[in-house]
Amino acid sequence: MQANNLIRDFPNKQLITKTTRMPSGYVDDFHSHSWHQIVFPLKGLLQSNIGDKCVIVPHNGMLYIPANTVHKSVAITDTIFSAIYLNPEKYVQYGDKPKPCQVSSFIKELILILFEAHTLAQSESNISHFLMVLRDQIDVANSYEIPLLIPKDKRLLSVFLQLKQQPDLPFTLKEWATKVGASERTLSRLCSKEFSRSFALWRQNIRLVLSLQLLDTKMCIQEIAIELGYSSDSAYIYAFRKMFNQTPSKYRTDTLEHGFATRSLISQL
Structure with a gap:
Protein backbone atom coordinates (compact mmCIF):
# COMPACT_ATOMS: atom_id res chain seq x y z
CA MET A 1 0.00 0.00 0.00
CA GLN A 2 1.20 3.52 -0.81
CA ALA A 3 2.53 5.54 2.12
CA ASN A 4 -0.02 8.32 1.75
CA ASN A 5 -2.83 5.77 1.82
CA LEU A 6 -1.44 4.33 5.05
CA ILE A 7 -1.26 7.82 6.53
CA ARG A 8 -4.87 8.44 5.51
CA ASP A 9 -6.07 5.13 6.93
CA PHE A 10 -4.25 5.45 10.28
CA PRO A 11 -4.37 9.17 11.14
CA ASN A 12 -4.11 8.65 14.91
CA LYS A 13 -0.95 6.57 14.98
CA GLN A 14 2.33 8.11 16.10
CA LEU A 15 4.24 6.36 13.34
CA ILE A 16 3.82 4.01 10.39
CA THR A 17 6.58 1.79 8.99
CA LYS A 18 6.99 0.52 5.45
CA THR A 19 9.73 -1.34 3.55
CA THR A 20 10.12 -0.95 -0.21
CA ARG A 21 12.17 -2.63 -2.94
CA MET A 22 13.40 -0.45 -5.82
CA PRO A 23 15.25 -1.99 -8.79
CA SER A 24 18.29 -0.18 -10.15
CA GLY A 25 17.23 2.89 -12.13
CA TYR A 26 13.76 3.12 -10.57
CA VAL A 27 12.54 6.69 -10.14
CA ASP A 28 10.10 7.61 -7.38
CA ASP A 29 9.17 10.97 -8.89
CA PHE A 30 8.50 14.21 -7.03
CA HIS A 31 5.92 13.79 -4.27
CA SER A 32 5.34 14.68 -0.63
CA HIS A 33 3.81 13.27 2.55
CA SER A 34 1.80 15.05 5.22
CA TRP A 35 3.95 13.28 7.84
CA HIS A 36 7.70 13.45 8.43
CA GLN A 37 9.68 10.64 6.82
CA ILE A 38 12.90 8.80 7.69
CA VAL A 39 14.46 6.87 4.79
CA PHE A 40 16.82 4.10 5.86
CA PRO A 41 18.37 1.92 3.10
CA LEU A 42 18.88 -1.68 4.19
CA LYS A 43 20.67 -2.42 0.94
CA GLY A 44 21.79 -0.37 -2.04
CA LEU A 45 22.14 3.33 -2.82
CA LEU A 46 19.59 6.11 -3.28
CA GLN A 47 20.01 9.58 -4.75
CA SER A 48 17.33 11.94 -3.46
CA ASN A 49 16.34 15.42 -4.63
CA ILE A 50 14.86 17.66 -1.94
CA GLY A 51 14.01 21.17 -3.11
CA ASP A 52 17.24 22.59 -4.56
CA LYS A 53 19.40 19.97 -2.81
CA CYS A 54 20.47 16.52 -3.86
CA VAL A 55 21.94 13.84 -1.58
CA ILE A 56 23.26 10.29 -1.75
CA VAL A 57 21.92 7.90 0.89
CA PRO A 58 23.94 4.67 1.24
CA HIS A 59 23.05 1.65 3.33
CA ASN A 60 24.85 3.04 6.37
CA GLY A 61 23.06 6.37 6.13
CA MET A 62 19.58 7.77 6.53
CA LEU A 63 17.62 10.77 5.38
CA TYR A 64 15.16 12.80 7.44
CA ILE A 65 12.49 14.55 5.33
CA PRO A 66 10.12 17.02 7.06
CA ALA A 67 6.37 16.80 6.44
CA ASN A 68 5.07 18.31 3.18
CA THR A 69 8.55 18.52 1.68
CA VAL A 70 8.57 17.70 -2.03
CA HIS A 71 11.22 15.09 -2.85
CA LYS A 72 12.27 12.55 -5.47
CA SER A 73 14.39 9.39 -5.16
CA VAL A 74 16.34 7.40 -7.73
CA ALA A 75 17.73 3.91 -7.03
CA ILE A 76 21.37 3.94 -8.12
CA THR A 77 21.56 0.19 -7.54
CA ASP A 78 19.02 -2.45 -6.54
CA THR A 79 17.79 -1.01 -3.27
CA ILE A 80 15.70 -2.04 -0.28
CA PHE A 81 14.81 0.78 2.07
CA SER A 82 12.73 1.05 5.18
CA ALA A 83 10.76 4.20 5.88
CA ILE A 84 9.31 5.51 9.10
CA TYR A 85 6.49 8.04 8.78
CA LEU A 86 6.10 10.26 11.86
CA ASN A 87 2.83 11.98 12.71
CA PRO A 88 3.56 15.73 13.16
CA GLU A 89 0.35 16.16 15.16
CA LYS A 90 1.47 13.80 17.92
CA TYR A 91 3.69 14.21 20.95
CA VAL A 92 7.21 14.33 19.50
CA GLN A 93 8.19 17.40 17.49
CA TYR A 94 10.80 17.06 14.75
CA GLY A 95 12.85 19.62 12.82
CA ASP A 96 11.73 21.51 9.72
CA LYS A 97 14.88 20.99 7.61
CA PRO A 98 15.96 17.86 5.69
CA LYS A 99 19.08 16.13 6.99
CA PRO A 100 21.14 13.28 5.55
CA CYS A 101 22.77 11.50 8.50
CA GLN A 102 25.47 8.96 9.10
CA VAL A 103 23.86 6.10 11.00
CA SER A 104 25.52 4.95 14.21
CA SER A 105 25.01 1.39 15.42
CA PHE A 106 22.67 2.81 18.08
CA ILE A 107 20.44 4.62 15.56
CA LYS A 108 20.37 1.51 13.37
CA GLU A 109 19.21 -0.69 16.23
CA LEU A 110 16.65 1.91 17.30
CA ILE A 111 15.17 2.06 13.80
CA LEU A 112 15.01 -1.72 13.60
CA ILE A 113 13.31 -1.87 17.01
CA LEU A 114 10.62 0.51 15.72
CA PHE A 115 9.88 -2.01 12.96
CA GLU A 116 9.16 -4.81 15.41
CA ALA A 117 5.49 -5.65 15.97
CA HIS A 118 5.84 -5.96 19.74
CA THR A 119 7.29 -2.44 19.89
CA LEU A 120 4.33 -0.93 18.03
CA ALA A 121 1.98 -2.83 20.35
CA GLN A 122 3.36 -0.99 23.37
CA SER A 123 1.72 1.98 25.05
CA GLU A 124 1.65 5.41 23.40
CA SER A 125 3.92 6.66 26.16
CA ASN A 126 6.59 4.02 25.51
CA ILE A 127 6.52 4.64 21.76
CA SER A 128 6.87 8.38 22.43
CA HIS A 129 10.01 7.70 24.46
CA PHE A 130 11.52 5.73 21.56
CA LEU A 131 10.68 8.56 19.17
CA MET A 132 12.15 11.23 21.43
CA VAL A 133 15.41 9.31 21.52
CA LEU A 134 15.33 8.96 17.73
CA ARG A 135 14.71 12.70 17.32
CA ASP A 136 17.62 13.55 19.63
CA GLN A 137 19.91 11.13 17.79
CA ILE A 138 19.04 12.75 14.44
CA ASP A 139 19.78 16.17 15.92
CA VAL A 140 23.28 15.18 17.04
CA ALA A 141 24.15 12.84 14.14
CA ASN A 142 26.84 13.89 11.71
CA SER A 143 25.56 15.09 8.35
CA TYR A 144 26.42 12.72 5.51
CA GLU A 145 27.76 14.65 2.52
CA ILE A 146 28.52 12.19 -0.29
CA PRO A 147 29.28 13.55 -3.79
CA LEU A 148 26.45 13.15 -6.28
CA LEU A 149 26.72 10.60 -9.05
CA ILE A 150 23.78 10.65 -11.48
CA PRO A 151 24.12 13.32 -14.19
CA LYS A 152 21.34 15.02 -16.11
CA ASP A 153 23.17 15.23 -19.44
Whole structure:
Protein backbone atom coordinates (compact mmCIF):
# COMPACT_ATOMS: atom_id res chain seq x y z
CA MET A 1 0.00 0.00 0.00
CA GLN A 2 1.20 3.52 -0.81
CA ALA A 3 2.53 5.54 2.12
CA ASN A 4 -0.02 8.32 1.75
CA ASN A 5 -2.83 5.77 1.82
CA LEU A 6 -1.44 4.33 5.05
CA ILE A 7 -1.26 7.82 6.53
CA ARG A 8 -4.87 8.44 5.51
CA ASP A 9 -6.07 5.13 6.93
CA PHE A 10 -4.25 5.45 10.28
CA PRO A 11 -4.37 9.17 11.14
CA ASN A 12 -4.11 8.65 14.91
CA LYS A 13 -0.95 6.57 14.98
CA GLN A 14 2.33 8.11 16.10
CA LEU A 15 4.24 6.36 13.34
CA ILE A 16 3.82 4.01 10.39
CA THR A 17 6.58 1.79 8.99
CA LYS A 18 6.99 0.52 5.45
CA THR A 19 9.73 -1.34 3.55
CA THR A 20 10.12 -0.95 -0.21
CA ARG A 21 12.17 -2.63 -2.94
CA MET A 22 13.40 -0.45 -5.82
CA PRO A 23 15.25 -1.99 -8.79
CA SER A 24 18.29 -0.18 -10.15
CA GLY A 25 17.23 2.89 -12.13
CA TYR A 26 13.76 3.12 -10.57
CA VAL A 27 12.54 6.69 -10.14
CA ASP A 28 10.10 7.61 -7.38
CA ASP A 29 9.17 10.97 -8.89
CA PHE A 30 8.50 14.21 -7.03
CA HIS A 31 5.92 13.79 -4.27
CA SER A 32 5.34 14.68 -0.63
CA HIS A 33 3.81 13.27 2.55
CA SER A 34 1.80 15.05 5.22
CA TRP A 35 3.95 13.28 7.84
CA HIS A 36 7.70 13.45 8.43
CA GLN A 37 9.68 10.64 6.82
CA ILE A 38 12.90 8.80 7.69
CA VAL A 39 14.46 6.87 4.79
CA PHE A 40 16.82 4.10 5.86
CA PRO A 41 18.37 1.92 3.10
CA LEU A 42 18.88 -1.68 4.19
CA LYS A 43 20.67 -2.42 0.94
CA GLY A 44 21.79 -0.37 -2.04
CA LEU A 45 22.14 3.33 -2.82
CA LEU A 46 19.59 6.11 -3.28
CA GLN A 47 20.01 9.58 -4.75
CA SER A 48 17.33 11.94 -3.46
CA ASN A 49 16.34 15.42 -4.63
CA ILE A 50 14.86 17.66 -1.94
CA GLY A 51 14.01 21.17 -3.11
CA ASP A 52 17.24 22.59 -4.56
CA LYS A 53 19.40 19.97 -2.81
CA CYS A 54 20.47 16.52 -3.86
CA VAL A 55 21.94 13.84 -1.58
CA ILE A 56 23.26 10.29 -1.75
CA VAL A 57 21.92 7.90 0.89
CA PRO A 58 23.94 4.67 1.24
CA HIS A 59 23.05 1.65 3.33
CA ASN A 60 24.85 3.04 6.37
CA GLY A 61 23.06 6.37 6.13
CA MET A 62 19.58 7.77 6.53
CA LEU A 63 17.62 10.77 5.38
CA TYR A 64 15.16 12.80 7.44
CA ILE A 65 12.49 14.55 5.33
CA PRO A 66 10.12 17.02 7.06
CA ALA A 67 6.37 16.80 6.44
CA ASN A 68 5.07 18.31 3.18
CA THR A 69 8.55 18.52 1.68
CA VAL A 70 8.57 17.70 -2.03
CA HIS A 71 11.22 15.09 -2.85
CA LYS A 72 12.27 12.55 -5.47
CA SER A 73 14.39 9.39 -5.16
CA VAL A 74 16.34 7.40 -7.73
CA ALA A 75 17.73 3.91 -7.03
CA ILE A 76 21.37 3.94 -8.12
CA THR A 77 21.56 0.19 -7.54
CA ASP A 78 19.02 -2.45 -6.54
CA THR A 79 17.79 -1.01 -3.27
CA ILE A 80 15.70 -2.04 -0.28
CA PHE A 81 14.81 0.78 2.07
CA SER A 82 12.73 1.05 5.18
CA ALA A 83 10.76 4.20 5.88
CA ILE A 84 9.31 5.51 9.10
CA TYR A 85 6.49 8.04 8.78
CA LEU A 86 6.10 10.26 11.86
CA ASN A 87 2.83 11.98 12.71
CA PRO A 88 3.56 15.73 13.16
CA GLU A 89 0.35 16.16 15.16
CA LYS A 90 1.47 13.80 17.92
CA TYR A 91 3.69 14.21 20.95
CA VAL A 92 7.21 14.33 19.50
CA GLN A 93 8.19 17.40 17.49
CA TYR A 94 10.80 17.06 14.75
CA GLY A 95 12.85 19.62 12.82
CA ASP A 96 11.73 21.51 9.72
CA LYS A 97 14.88 20.99 7.61
CA PRO A 98 15.96 17.86 5.69
CA LYS A 99 19.08 16.13 6.99
CA PRO A 100 21.14 13.28 5.55
CA CYS A 101 22.77 11.50 8.50
CA GLN A 102 25.47 8.96 9.10
CA VAL A 103 23.86 6.10 11.00
CA SER A 104 25.52 4.95 14.21
CA SER A 105 25.01 1.39 15.42
CA PHE A 106 22.67 2.81 18.08
CA ILE A 107 20.44 4.62 15.56
CA LYS A 108 20.37 1.51 13.37
CA GLU A 109 19.21 -0.69 16.23
CA LEU A 110 16.65 1.91 17.30
CA ILE A 111 15.17 2.06 13.80
CA LEU A 112 15.01 -1.72 13.60
CA ILE A 113 13.31 -1.87 17.01
CA LEU A 114 10.62 0.51 15.72
CA PHE A 115 9.88 -2.01 12.96
CA GLU A 116 9.16 -4.81 15.41
CA ALA A 117 5.49 -5.65 15.97
CA HIS A 118 5.84 -5.96 19.74
CA THR A 119 7.29 -2.44 19.89
CA LEU A 120 4.33 -0.93 18.03
CA ALA A 121 1.98 -2.83 20.35
CA GLN A 122 3.36 -0.99 23.37
CA SER A 123 1.72 1.98 25.05
CA GLU A 124 1.65 5.41 23.40
CA SER A 125 3.92 6.66 26.16
CA ASN A 126 6.59 4.02 25.51
CA ILE A 127 6.52 4.64 21.76
CA SER A 128 6.87 8.38 22.43
CA HIS A 129 10.01 7.70 24.46
CA PHE A 130 11.52 5.73 21.56
CA LEU A 131 10.68 8.56 19.17
CA MET A 132 12.15 11.23 21.43
CA VAL A 133 15.41 9.31 21.52
CA LEU A 134 15.33 8.96 17.73
CA ARG A 135 14.71 12.70 17.32
CA ASP A 136 17.62 13.55 19.63
CA GLN A 137 19.91 11.13 17.79
CA ILE A 138 19.04 12.75 14.44
CA ASP A 139 19.78 16.17 15.92
CA VAL A 140 23.28 15.18 17.04
CA ALA A 141 24.15 12.84 14.14
CA ASN A 142 26.84 13.89 11.71
CA SER A 143 25.56 15.09 8.35
CA TYR A 144 26.42 12.72 5.51
CA GLU A 145 27.76 14.65 2.52
CA ILE A 146 28.52 12.19 -0.29
CA PRO A 147 29.28 13.55 -3.79
CA LEU A 148 26.45 13.15 -6.28
CA LEU A 149 26.72 10.60 -9.05
CA ILE A 150 23.78 10.65 -11.48
CA PRO A 151 24.12 13.32 -14.19
CA LYS A 152 21.34 15.02 -16.11
CA ASP A 153 23.17 15.23 -19.44
CA LYS A 154 22.52 12.15 -21.57
CA ARG A 155 26.18 11.82 -22.62
CA LEU A 156 27.43 11.79 -19.03
CA LEU A 157 24.54 9.51 -18.11
CA SER A 158 25.74 7.00 -20.71
CA VAL A 159 29.19 7.05 -19.08
CA PHE A 160 27.65 6.64 -15.62
CA LEU A 161 25.50 3.65 -16.60
CA GLN A 162 28.48 1.85 -18.13
CA LEU A 163 30.70 2.56 -15.12
CA LYS A 164 27.97 1.39 -12.76
CA GLN A 165 27.95 -1.98 -14.53
CA GLN A 166 31.74 -2.18 -14.95
CA PRO A 167 33.57 0.33 -12.72
CA ASP A 168 37.03 -0.90 -13.80
CA LEU A 169 36.60 0.32 -17.39
CA PRO A 170 39.96 1.95 -18.20
CA PHE A 171 38.86 4.40 -20.92
CA THR A 172 40.49 7.83 -20.99
CA LEU A 173 38.48 11.04 -21.23
CA LYS A 174 39.26 11.12 -24.96
CA GLU A 175 38.01 7.55 -25.42
CA TRP A 176 34.83 8.24 -23.44
CA ALA A 177 34.21 11.35 -25.52
CA THR A 178 34.44 9.31 -28.72
CA LYS A 179 32.13 6.62 -27.33
CA VAL A 180 29.35 9.06 -26.36
CA GLY A 181 29.68 11.42 -29.32
CA ALA A 182 31.15 14.48 -27.62
CA SER A 183 34.47 16.30 -27.44
CA GLU A 184 36.84 16.06 -24.48
CA ARG A 185 36.24 19.73 -23.75
CA THR A 186 32.47 19.19 -23.73
CA LEU A 187 32.62 16.29 -21.25
CA SER A 188 34.96 18.25 -18.99
CA ARG A 189 32.69 21.29 -19.12
CA LEU A 190 29.58 19.21 -18.39
CA CYS A 191 31.24 17.59 -15.35
CA SER A 192 32.30 20.96 -14.04
CA LYS A 193 28.79 22.33 -14.54
CA GLU A 194 26.89 19.40 -12.96
CA PHE A 195 29.30 18.31 -10.22
CA SER A 196 31.81 21.17 -9.79
CA ARG A 197 34.65 18.72 -10.29
CA SER A 198 36.78 17.17 -13.02
CA PHE A 199 35.75 14.15 -15.06
CA ALA A 200 38.46 12.04 -13.39
CA LEU A 201 37.28 12.95 -9.89
CA TRP A 202 33.62 12.27 -10.77
CA ARG A 203 34.60 8.85 -12.13
CA GLN A 204 36.54 8.14 -8.94
CA ASN A 205 33.53 9.15 -6.83
CA ILE A 206 31.38 6.66 -8.73
CA ARG A 207 33.86 3.88 -7.98
CA LEU A 208 34.16 4.80 -4.30
CA VAL A 209 30.43 5.06 -3.64
CA LEU A 210 29.80 1.79 -5.47
CA SER A 211 32.46 0.20 -3.28
CA LEU A 212 30.24 0.72 -0.22
CA GLN A 213 28.14 -2.21 -1.42
CA LEU A 214 31.17 -4.39 -2.13
CA LEU A 215 32.36 -3.81 1.43
CA ASP A 216 29.14 -5.48 2.57
CA THR A 217 30.28 -8.74 0.91
CA LYS A 218 33.02 -11.26 1.72
CA MET A 219 35.38 -9.82 -0.91
CA CYS A 220 38.76 -8.81 0.50
CA ILE A 221 40.00 -5.23 0.12
CA GLN A 222 42.43 -6.22 -2.63
CA GLU A 223 39.66 -7.91 -4.64
CA ILE A 224 37.46 -4.84 -4.27
CA ALA A 225 40.27 -2.57 -5.46
CA ILE A 226 40.75 -4.73 -8.56
CA GLU A 227 36.99 -4.84 -9.20
CA LEU A 228 36.93 -1.05 -9.16
CA GLY A 229 39.92 -0.64 -11.48
CA TYR A 230 42.49 0.60 -8.97
CA SER A 231 46.13 -0.30 -9.62
CA SER A 232 46.59 -1.41 -6.02
CA ASP A 233 44.69 -1.81 -2.77
CA SER A 234 46.73 1.03 -1.26
CA ALA A 235 45.50 3.41 -3.99
CA TYR A 236 41.90 2.43 -3.22
CA ILE A 237 42.42 2.78 0.53
CA TYR A 238 43.96 6.24 0.08
CA ALA A 239 41.08 7.47 -2.10
CA PHE A 240 38.45 5.93 0.20
CA ARG A 241 39.95 7.54 3.30
CA LYS A 242 40.08 10.91 1.56
CA MET A 243 36.34 10.77 0.79
CA PHE A 244 34.94 9.02 3.88
CA ASN A 245 37.53 9.95 6.54
CA GLN A 246 38.14 6.31 7.43
CA THR A 247 39.68 3.24 5.85
CA PRO A 248 37.55 0.66 4.01
CA SER A 249 38.33 -1.85 6.77
CA LYS A 250 37.12 0.54 9.48
CA TYR A 251 33.97 1.28 7.46
CA ARG A 252 33.38 -2.44 7.03
CA THR A 253 33.82 -3.12 10.75
CA ASP A 254 31.50 -0.28 11.80
CA THR A 255 28.85 -1.22 9.23
CA LEU A 256 28.87 -4.99 9.63
CA GLU A 257 29.39 -5.23 13.36
CA HIS A 258 25.70 -4.59 13.98
CA GLY A 259 24.47 -5.78 10.60
CA PHE A 260 22.88 -9.09 11.63
CA ALA A 261 19.51 -7.54 12.50
CA THR A 262 19.47 -5.61 9.23
CA ARG A 263 20.16 -8.71 7.14
CA SER A 264 17.56 -10.61 9.16
CA LEU A 265 14.95 -8.00 8.27
CA ILE A 266 15.92 -8.19 4.58
CA SER A 267 15.57 -11.98 4.62
CA GLN A 268 11.99 -11.64 5.86
CA LEU A 269 10.90 -9.49 2.89
